[in-house]
Amino acid sequence: YTMYDEEDLFAKNFITQFNKPTILLQTNGGANITSGEQYINHKIWKDVYVKDFIEKTHKDYTILHIGMSNDPIFNNTIPLRGLTFRQIISILKYSSTFVGVESSLQLASGIFKRKGIVLWGYQTSELFGYPHNINIQKKLCDIQPCFRPDLEDIEIEGNRVRNWNCPIYICKDITADEVITELKKIC
Numbered sequence: 578y579t580m581y582d583e584e585d586l587f588a589k590n591f592i593t594q595f596n597k598p599t600i601l602l603q604t605n606g607g608a609n610i611t612s613g614e615q616y617i618n619h620k621i622w623k624d625v626y627v628k629d630f631i632e633k634t635h636k637d638y639t640i641l642h643i644g645m646s647n648d649p650i651f652n653n654t655i656p657l658r659g660l661t662f663r664q665i666i667s668i669l670k671y672s673s674t675f676v677g678v679e680s681s682l683q684l685a686s687g688i689f690k691r692k693g694i695v696l697w698g699y700q701t702s703e704l705f706g707y708p709h710n711i712n713i714q715k716k717l718c719d720i721q722p723c724f725r726p727d728l729e730d731i732e733i734e735g736n737r738v739r740n741w742n743c744p745i746y747i748c749k750d751i752t753a754d755e756v757i758t759e760l761k762k763i764c
Contacts, residue, residue, distance in 0.1 A: 581663070588667035595639040598764050601669055601693075602627075602654065603643045603677030620678050622696050622749060627651060629753035630676070634760070641668065643682075674763045676756060678749075683710055694759050696751050711759045713751050 592599055604627050606620040628651060631640055635653035642654040643665055650656045657665065666685045669675060675682060675693035679702075683695040687707055694711045695702065702712035 581667075584661075584663050584667040585670070587664060588671050591668060592671035597637060597639045598673035599639045599641055599671075600634070600760075600764075601641050601643065601665075601672040601675040601677070601682070602631075603675065603680060603682050605644070605648070606678050606680035606682075620680065620698060622678055622751065624649070626751060626753050626756075630756055633753055633757055638673070638764070641672065643677075674760070676760070679705065683707065686710060692763055694756055694763070696749065696756070698749050711762065713755060713759065715750055 604622045604624075631651050631653050634640065640654040641657050642651060643657050643660075644650075646658050648656075648658070657668070660668075662681070665682070666688070669682065669685060669691055670689045672691065675686060675691065677683060677693065677695060679695055679697050679700055683693065683706070686693050687709060690709060692709050692711070694713060695706060697706070697712060697714035702714050706712040
């Protein structure tokens with residue numbers, strides 16, 4: 578009996594309690610949990626779209642919202658807090674699908690061939706995405722250096738790059754309706 582067997586059994590029992598298809602929802606990522614850093618803004622799906630998505634889907638789906646202990650809890654979701662990454666991946670195995678920002682969840686989805694919807698920011702889905710997922714990406718803006726806004730002052734080819742937050746943040750303007758349109762193709 579291995580730890581994976583325990584996690585698998587936990588996830589299987591957890592998911593079987595729900596009568597509706599389950600969506601594993603990850604609305605943010607990119608935080609360094611051990612240092613207490615906040616999420617970086619290019620790995621956050623805006624709350625206005627999250628709330629709209631939940632409002633429009635919760636009657637047909639059980640929404641399991643992944644987050645850290647200090648993350649907001651949205652109405653009509655089941656908050657998943659304090660779980661290990663391995664437990665979350667095990668839940669992914671038994672979930673109907675997932676919706677999430679570009680992160681390790683979309684990478685792990687290939688293990689179980691679990692098709693989901695990945696919301697992309699500054700990274701390009703053409704380079705880092707997987708074809709089994711539906712990848713949604715907005716046109717990137719010309720403001721730089723959003724490729725690594727979480728770094729302290731660094732120098733790249735003679736140019737000083739500062740830690741910053743994007744002032745327009747258009748890369749995550751992915752509406753609930755855009756995601757729901759794609760969700761209908763999966764579930």
